Amino acid sequence: MLDLTTLGDDAIATKGWYKSHKHLILRRFSQLGILALFLAGPWFGIWIVKGSLASSLTLDVLPLTDPYVLLQAGLSGVVPETAAIIGVIIVLAFYFLVGGRVYCSWVCPVNMVTDLAAWLRRKLGIRTTSQISRSTRYWMLALTLILPLVAAGGIVWELVNPVSMMFRGIVFGMGAAWLMIAGIFLFDLLVAKHGWCGHICPVGAFYSLVGSKSLLKVNAVRRQACNDCMACYLVCPEPQVIKPALMGEKQGLGPVILSSDCTNCGRCIDICAKEVFSYGGRHAIKIDECKGEGEINRGARV
Amino acid sequence: MSETERKNEINRRRFLGNMLKTACGVGLVGLGLGAYSKRASSMPANYIRPPGALPEEDFLGACIRCGLCVRDCPYDILLLGEVGDEVATGTPYFIARTGPCEMCEDIPCVAACPTNALDHDLKAIEDSRMGLAVVIDQENCIAFHGLRCEVCFNVCPIRNRAISLAMQHNARSGKHALFIPVVHSDACTGCGLCERACILEEAAIKIFPTHLAKGKPGKHYRLGWKEKEKAGESLVTPDAEHRYHLPEGVRYDLQGEGLIIEDEAMETPFSSNPLDTLNSGFLDR
Numbered sequence: 001m002l003d004l005t006t007l008g009d010d011a012i013a014t015k016g017w018y019k020s021h022k023h024l025i026l027r028r029f030s031q032l033g034i035l036a037l038f039l040a041g042p043w044f045g046i047w048i049v050k051g052s053l054a055s056s057l058t059l060d061v062l063p064l065t066d067p068y069v070l071l072q073a074g075l076s077g078v079v080p081e082t083a084a085i086i087g088v089i090i091v092l093a094f095y096f097l098v099g100g101r102v103y104c105s106w107v108c109p110v111n112m113v114t115d116l117a118a119w120l121r122r123k124l125g126i127r128t129t130s131q132i133s134r135s136t137r138y139w140m141l142a143l144t145l146i147l148p149l150v151a152a153g154g155i156v157w158e159l160v161n162p163v164s165m166m167f168r169g170i171v172f173g174m175g176a177a178w179l180m181i182a183g184i185f186l187f188d189l190l191v192a193k194h195g196w197c198g199h200i201c202p203v204g205a206f207y208s209l210v211g212s213k214s215l216l217k218v219n220a221v222r223r224q225a226c227n228d229c230m231a232c233y234l235v236c237p238e239p240q241v242i243k244p245a246l247m248g249e250k251q252g253l254g255p256v257i258l259s260s261d262c263t264n265c266g267r268c269i270d271i272c273a274k275e276v277f278s279y280g281g282r283h284a285i286k287i288d289e290c291k292g293e294g295e296i297n298r299g300a301r302v
Numbered sequence: 303m304s305e306t307e308r309k310n311e312i313n314r315r316r317f318l319g320n321m322l323k324t325a326c327g328v329g330l331v332g333l334g335l336g337a338y339s340k341r342a343s344s345m346p347a348n349y350i351r352p353p354g355a356l357p358e359e360d361f362l363g364a365c366i367r368c369g370l371c372v373r374d375c376p377y378d379i380l381l382l383g384e385v386g387d388e389v390a391t392g393t394p395y396f397i398a399r400t401g402p403c404e405m406c407e408d409i410p411c412v413a414a415c416p417t418n419a420l421d422h423d424l425k426a427i428e429d430s431r432m433g434l435a436v437v438i439d440q441e442n443c444i445a446f447h448g449l450r451c452e453v454c455f456n457v458c459p460i461r462n463r464a465i466s467l468a469m470q471h472n473a474r475s476g477k478h479a480l481f482i483p484v485v486h487s488d489a490c491t492g493c494g495l496c497e498r499a500c501i502l503e504e505a506a507i508k509i510f511p512t513h514l515a516k517g518k519p520g521k522h523y524r525l526g527w528k529e530k531e532k533a534g535e536s537l538v539t540p541d542a543e544h545r546y547h548l549p550e551g552v553r554y555d556l557q558g559e560g561l562i563i564e565d566e567a568m569e570t571p572f573s574s575n576p577l578d579t580l581n582s583g584f585l586d587r
Contacts, residue, residue, distance in 0.1 A: 133320055139325060154364070168382065
């Protein structure tokens, strides 16, 4: 069995520490940077962004509104203001282009918690996991959209949504929300691998649908160079998305990771010692174009 | 049954079984959430929603918990419900005793709301109804002891209309007056400035959500004199003209000024109501 504690050492040895953590570092910058923008106001009186991820106003001109929460509000019968509609259009357009689940890996604060749990899992060698269907999140999504229609409490999901709770907690005041966050951490660490983000969270499911035809994708361009080390599968929060792109050459599948479950986090790019993966367009590279190189590599490996 | 058919059968069963399991689990979560949402939509009586807030049930469907109203309140009175608070998580409220609404004329909190949870049709802050002030403790309010306080009356931004003073006889001393604060729901916005200003250790005048503060007469109730006004005449037996045996120069105006002594009229430079004199400096409002 693979030693999970040394996962990524290969890449560090060949590419150096920075290159094998580049996207991870950029993502943390992005996640913490967004928090910092929201906190600059209340902490230092520098008002760049007001509000929270649900709805915000940047520099008093740019409205951004979370389409998922506004959809829930709409289902409970709300007609939003123009600013909110503009905000939703901007956000939808952005995630439509770069991939819906970029929200999960580059914005969502809970990602830092679940990534930590996944990292600890590897370091401690915890392999037990519960079988939860990855489609559970879509059921959850349906549930959260039905509840505003039938329950008295309006946007019911927002009462417990850990994503908004954590972000709002940091920006406005945590209360007992840290219990929820600790719960998710322990759930991911001890109960189910990638349990929350990869199986249950309806926010991720929603953004996954938003980005189902997104343009920015991870691309296994140099898949012929793959040495089957499995590192990408082990580090990927949605490993099922990799296989068709990486191994699908025989079935005539292209090298682009098309599944909208992919969060575009770029950990596969970082961890691959052979530099198989890179970001690219949805239609960037056709199968034929990389075939020639593939034949050479296959020949060399044999 | 061939081998592949059986395999398909098993796969189909497993698939359906898994789906059913997931659906049941999610359904249970839904039940829990539904039940919790009911509990979570109750609020303590001293938590007051910002101006223009829709009725609570609609508000909870409209508020997306973004906190923009909190940020745009220049007096920083608005709080967001935190997990563990007895208010729906992330929704805005204020507590009048510690931070009442200062009734900004441009109502920035409403302007900031992206979803109309704070109703943008509210154009004048005096039309808002955040709650209603109630002189709830008439045993400890010092006005009822015959002391001149009137702090709530004087801090009220809609002075003399939302809270007025009613002069009453002081039965304890037998020779003094009581100036009792009286709240009028047709003008009180529920801003809470009176509650904060109340000089008692625990305020005697408090803001309550309107549905808690107000009574409601039965639908069949009619006020005779209003109906009479509307109809222009008595709806039952026509009023008989009253005749009195009164001395010369004295009239009696039934349901009006009462006893009128015509000689005395216009004699004194002061009104017979001492409040008119006391408040003469404020009468610009």
